[in-house]
Amino acid sequence: LQYEYFNAVLINERDEEGNYVELGKEFILVPNDHFNNLPVNISLSDVQVPTNMYNKDPAIVNGVYWSESLNKVFVDNFDRDPSLIWQYFGSAKGFFRQYPGIKWEPDENGVIAFDCRNRKWYIQAATSPKDVVILVDVSGSMKGLRLTIAKQTVSSILDTLGDDDFFNIIA
16 A cells, blocks of 8 residues: 555655655645644644564555544534544554644654553553453562563553553562
């Protein structure tokens, strides 16, 4: 699937010759009082893809193409209820569609760490409450790096749990 979309990090970016970069076409942003004077595009949404994912992966491009019809829904929602602010669509593939469209800026290392699949609102909507038991090997063979990796893994698992989940850790 060959499909161009507005990548929130690349919009309005140009190369050395002054041409728009791929997935970075012109995207008109205007400061808006309703959105704390942030420059936004109230006509279109745009798409954020985490840095650790390839923004032209066929699964991502297909999902972005499929979700393009949400633009009309977002605009209609905003027209009907002007008190609305941000509207989102979080994909299981990892991309995040946001209305109104806004420019995302990477951190000082050029990384966008935001992944909608790690947010509480996404996890609660995508899963049912869980009861989890985590068994961690802390025997003598788990010294140094192995134990550090085990602790980080447990921490990552705990980050995915929500308010309705229960867990216990057994060493």
